[in-house]
Amino acid sequence: MTETFTPPTRFAVPGRISVSNRAAGVWQNATITEIRRETPHAATFRLAVPDWQGHLPGQHLMLRLTAGDGYVAQRHYSIASAPDASGHVELTLDHVEGGEVSGWFHTVARPGDRLEVRGPLSGFFAWPGDRPALLIGAGSGVVPLMSMVRHHRARGLSVPLRLLVSARGPEELIYAREYGAETTPVFTRSAPYGVPVGRMAAAHVVPLLADQPPGGWEAYVCGSNGFAEHASRLLVAAGQPVERIRIERFG
Amino acid sequence: MNVTRGFTGRPRVDDPGLPPGQYDAGDDWPVLSAEVTPELAPADWTFRVDGLVEEPRTWNWEQARGLPDSVYEGDIHCVTSWSKFGVRFGGVSLDAFLHVVRPHVAATHAVAYSHTGYTTNLPLADLTGGRAWIAWEYDGQPLAPEHGGPARLLVPHLYFWKSAKWIAGIRLLDHDEPGFWEQNGYHARGNPWEEQRYSGD
Missing domain, CATH: 3.40.50.80 (Nucleotide-binding domain of ferredoxin-NADP reductase (FNR) module)
Structure with a gap:
């Protein structure tokens, strides 16, 4: 374990939750398998990610879409689904006005479409289920x-x-x-x-x-x-x- | 290349100021701090530089404001992929503080820390040579608390999580120690031009 400096402060940030960063570095293929409308402005997109290594509740992933000319757009999205062994994760996305990524999801995406994800990312907002x-x-x-x-x-x-x-x-x-x-x-x-x-x-x-x-x-x-x-x-x-x-x- | 069916994206702008994978946030300035915004008055703010230096020193608000003014005009880049062009920060060059404490030759890295306890690590070379500031003004106005006011570190050539809000101090070290996000999987240096977002990038 690397030594880390702890500053003397009046305030405090919460402690860290140790998570594996092993999977964060690799872009993985994901396929949309299901789309469910949640509200007039939000829908849930279920993704098959065959190599998903699991996550903790509260973690997010980075997602990228690639255009035909190689242009790439990437965004962070929180994971909506609980960790399980299904090889799937779910994202729930608002349709952001003018949003190039959420716009694609809400107006173009259909089951079978493929994109890429990396993650899970960041342990800070994770909840392992241990404390109230x-x-x-x-x-x-x-x-x-x-x-x-x-x-x-x-x-x-x-x-x-x-x-x-x-x-x-x-x-x-x-x-x-x-x-x-x-x-x-x-x-x-x-x-x-x-x-x-x-x-x-x-x-x-x-x-x-x-x-x-x-x-x-x-x-x-x-x-x-x-x-x-x-x-x-x-x-x-x-x-x-x-x-x-x-x-x-x-x- | 894994092309996404039907994805065209924004109109392409050939902007040499936009690092790879980033988009122009325009007038937005998202706030992404992970902790409660502290109620920190200028009178309660201090800034300390210590560690591998000849003369460790703590400045209070008045003393820091008494150092020569320096302005940064340019761009900032967040790891969450927004960039913001043409921002203007006012403050003091970090060189002015380091000049007073005189770093040892053995000092190679630094941990910057906030009054909240947030930390981030940087190579010392990224904090010297007119590339880092202690900033208290944005666009001619006092820096807002949610953006790190009364004063934040500003290291605009790296992803913005390195520019610690509510800056409380910088400790100089002879080795690299991962800070808050760096322990959570983010890159040790965070150069947006090389897309150093996560460890391993």
């Missing part, structure tokens, strides 16, 4: 968190897990049919009858921190930078230690 996890996401920021929820279910884990997920309205809530008692949706523009409309607030976060499992929560926040700033401030104000807040900002 408090997950807070907005929009497609729920994608890596859903990998954690699915992992929790697939393995029948007993470690506490809660998900707060913000969406504009019920029709924009990705994975709506999959959520169970662990999840509280927050609707910012429109909500089913009887459900309040409004931004995620202290009222959502404080009860979860007032009723912490033994040893406390590991917090995972994912979404736009604006949402991540807002949600991480709510967590800090409610008493969550900064060194136990991991943030993945989409940008």
